[in-house]
Amino acid sequence: MTRAPVSLPQVALPDNQRGFLQTKRTDTWWLFPTITLIYFAIAATYLTWAAWQGEHYWYSGPGGAQYLSPIYSPVLFSDSTRAGAAPVEHSWFGEWPSWLPKLLLGFIPLTPALLILWAPGGFRLTCYYYRGAYYKAFWGDPPNCAVGEPGFRGTRFRGERSLPLVIMNIHRYFLYAVIPFIFILSYDAIISFIFIDPETGSHRFGIGVGSLVITANTVLLASYTFGCHSLRHIIGGKKDCIASSQARLTAYNCVGCFNRWHMQWAWISLFWVGFADLYIRLCSMGIWSDWRIL
Numbered sequence: 001m002t003r004a005p006v007s008l009p010q011v012a013l014p015d016n017q018r019g020f021l022q023t024k025r026t027d028t029w030w031l032f033p034t035i036t037l038i039y040f041a042i043a044a045t046y047l048t049w050a051a052w053q054g055e056h057y058w059y060s061g062p063g064g065a066q067y068l069s070p071i072y073s074p075v076l077f078s079d080s081t082r083a084g085a086a087p088v089e090h091s092w093f094g095e096w097p098s099w100l101p102k103l104l105l106g107f108i109p110l111t112p113a114l115l116i117l118w119a120p121g122g123f124r125l126t127c128y129y130y131r132g133a134y135y136k137a138f139w140g141d142p143p144n145c146a147v148g149e150p151g152f153r154g155t156r157f158r159g160e161r162s163l164p165l166v167i168m169n170i171h172r173y174f175l176y177a178v179i180p181f182i183f184i185l186s187y188d189a190i191i192s193f194i195f196i197d198p199e200t201g202s203h204r205f206g207i208g209v210g211s212l213v214i215t216a217n218t219v220l221l222a223s224y225t226f227g228c229h230s231l232r233h234i235i236g237g238k239k240d241c242i243a244s245s246q247a248r249l250t251a252y253n254c255v256g257c258f259n260r261w262h263m264q265w266a267w268i269s270l271f272w273v274g275f276a277d278l279y280i281r282l283c284s285m286g287i288w289s290d291w292r293i294l
């Protein structure tokens with residue numbers, strides 16, 4: 001591992017007198033946590049709103065395009081009474097069943113997205129990178145290196161070895177749950193290149209802007225998922241010597257390659273999954289037109 005000494009610009013301030021947000025640092029240490037806070041707040045608000053809509057997550061264009069929003073994939077049940085819902089034949093188990101309420105507690109809408117988002121949502125929430133980022137941005141714990149903490153959890157630092165944060169160790173199990181999503185989203189990406197002739201019903205290859213948006217989303221989510229620290233540990237990190245198996249070494253290097261840019265994949269893929277939903281939503285509502293490239 002490469003190491004490089006880093007010196008932080010500092011002013012004199014005794015360590016034992018450092019209150020909340022006080023620091024010896026004179027640089028803009030607050031900038032990145034602030035950007036993170038705003039970015040995560042906007043992304044979480046939009047994705048929660050979109051998941052609760054239950055409509056306009058499917059686009060069947062006049063040219064025969066078929067686009068499904070990634071936050072609704074896979075569609076387990078489709079409520080065909082809703083505008084812009086996926087066709088029943090595209091849902092895994094058909095029409096929304098009568099035994100499954102459409103409202104929880106009488107007022108909280110239950111949508112196809114809410115049936116499946118626990119897996120990718122939990123995966124993101126417990127990601128090692130995101131934990132470091134939102135502990136700083138939302139809890140100020142600490143806001144940045146060598147900056148005073150609010151001390152929400154008392155003076156004794158307990159880390160993630162006790163409740164409630166020990167629950168974050170569930171991340172590796174969320175990893176198992178989300179890997180199938182990458183294959184399902186890949187299928188959706190392939191479907192986005194198959195256009196149905198509205199007159200003859202025949203299928204033909206085509207490319208719309210939506211095809212590229214959906215495909216880019218799948219690539220970004222795969223790059224984020226396959227660079228997961230837990231996956232790297234499972235593949236080879238727990239071994240003293242990984243070079244004894246060429247296949248394991250190759251897989252480990254491959255995951256390590258994605259892992260090197262994990263923060264960047266995390267940021268870009270979060271933006272793009274929201275943008276892909278927005279693109280399909282606006283096309284489905286007739287506000288945007290999907291441009292057919294081929």
Ligand code: FES
Binds near residue numbers: 171262
């Ligand atoms: S550590 Fe970020 S996805 Fe696993």
